[in-house]
Amino acid sequence: MEDEISKIVIRAAAVSLWYGAKRALSDVTMEIREKCVTAFIGPSGCGKSTFLRLFNRMNDLIEGVRITGSVTIDGTDIYRDSLDVVDLRRKVGMIFQKSNPFPKSVYENVAYGPRIQGIKRKSDLDAIVERCLRQSALWDEVKDGLYHSALGLSGGQQQRLCIARALAVKPEILLMDEPASALDPLSTAKIEELIYTLKTDYTIVIVTHNMQQASRVSDYTAFFYMGELVEYDKTPVMFTSPKLKRTEDYITGRFG
């Protein structure tokens, strides 16, 4: 278990969010700690993915979104006008529910971010690609097919490739939106193992539908319901002695 003095990286204060007239988040306040895995759980439509997407401003892409409250990362308000969203997204990487490799080679997928940042030297790119594929535990499986299409990989491999691709821009925080929900148990286990090793270097926030997964991989768990943060605590506490009945009912599968 992480020690209590672990630094707080993300701070959300009284955040509410509307899609047009529909309120998706109500007054959420929470702090996320550095180099820990924080899991968001809750039934579909409870706002957990919406909340996750606040941290790299992916909600900006949706028309008609309105946000109140504040979100700071390392003390910087990420919704202030002068903020460069591109810088933010380099610092806060994201893994999506459906693996979404580009229809390019394995190599080009990983090299995409560095290339955008202007890295051109082949030797530099080679080094980044190898480092990231090793970090995402994919290197041994793809090293002989680096220039083959990424679409030829299995679902689990594709998702680990997406993780490697996200790591290539050297983020500090990784947001994972149900990264294993479309994968078979074996691939899921690999992703979970990966999350466990990655947390020594990265702050990870993961949205999951899977209670066991949350209890296995996370240090902190937040339970969302109807756009509100119901309860948030250390994972063992949440799963053994939650303070609220609603949390217990959800975790034990009595509703949701």
Place this chain on the structure above:
Amino acid sequence: MKASKKATGAGIVLLTGLCAFGIIGVVVFVMGTIIAGGHGMMTWKFLTSAPAQGMTAGGIFPAIVGTFFLVLIMSIVGVPVGTITAIYLSEYVRQDSWIAKSIRFAVNTLAGIPSIVFGLFGLGFFIQFVGRNMDRLFTPEGQLVWGQPCILWASLTMALLTLPVVIVSVEEAVRAVPKELREASLALGATKWETIIRIVLPNSITGILTGGILAVSRGAGEVAPILFTGAAYFLPHLPTKLSDQFMELGYHVYIMSTQSTNVEETAGIQYATTLVLLLLTFALNFSAIYLRYWMRKRSLQ
């Protein structure tokens, strides 16, 4: 009562069937006539030599070359402009905004304008306004270089005519690029522009090609826009610069059948020219259809 209903039903089947088969009949008749009349003339020599003996003999090489350069210049101008418009429409404006609506309205209107109007517009705008003013500024007094019909103005007129085809085709392709790929790119710290250049456009390339081919096929089949803007009755030499006039296949058919001294004598040439034009447009259309089919199949995977 029942019997009469049955009779009506049978009558309708017969009528609709006749109409449908009538269309097939027309196509077969048209194609048959053209092939029958033209196939005898279709030789390598016909395709590669210039008209001779007051256009009653020889080939159509200058018209093929003219058509080629017409559609080439048209594509060089029209495809980029159409692509940029489509990108703007699908990526940069809100779909329900008045800007998007007015652009769409303009594109649809452009697509509905009769081609002869484009020809007149080209004459009035490109030649008499743009061209004459260019001459006033750049050429010695009294000389006409740009203020007269030429291949550049004909190509630009044709580019305007075919612009809607390109825009619609590219926009469809751009929209077919999955949202997930854009999100992935943006989440990696790419700007919107970088995402368009590196992800959206490469994945729409078949749509852009399809648009280009459809535009070329449309352009190659139109005569009215180039009537006043650059097509020539007969030229002893091929066009060598943008301010030259040119011969063109469709226009060649038109003048051979209406303006020539002896229409009967040149019937073979007319049929064969028409056949070349038809084969060209068919080939272009089929490749566009195939590309589009291939693109759809790929985007479903």
